[in-house]
Amino acid sequence: MVKYQDEALDRTFAALSDPTRRALVARLGEQESLSVSELAQPFAMSLPAIMKHLDVLTDAGLVAREKTGRTVACRLTARPMEQAMNWLNRYAQFWSDNLDRLAAFVEEDPWQSNRQTNPQSPPTPALPRVQALPSRGSSAHGPKKSTPRGPSRKT
Secondary structure (H helix, E strand, O other): OHHHHHHHHHHHHHHHOOHHHHHHHHHHHHOOOEEHHHHHOOOOOOHHHHHHHHHHHHHOOOEEEEEEOOEEEEEEOOHHHHHHHHHHHHHHHHHHHHHHHHHHHHHOOHHHHHHHHOOOOOOOOOOOOOOOOOOOOOOOOOOOOOOOOOOOOOO
């Protein structure tokens, strides 16, 4: 069962990796159901290209299509998105906790707390400025001179 969920999650993220497919999903999110021609209208690509994108979204389970006569209507399905959001939320919690700990560490000022406990201590000295060394590619004596010319073929 876990293997199936991983494959479904892979298909969901692969389908959403393309900007055109994300735009199609966004359009379907704005309206409950749209025909394929209505979906294709704002895009500067052919109808067969839009159909290929819809095939990928359908294979991932993100879009359901219903044919009524000659019209094919598309609508979003929520299950694959819910699985993807659950997966992302687990890692969002992990990163949120780690970033909160990092922020607390960065906001902690050990020098400030040391001065408050010992007001008699002198302020910390400023670090000395160090002159940067020239890179190895250049010389302090100016540009390199070319090597002397070799013998010419003319006699």
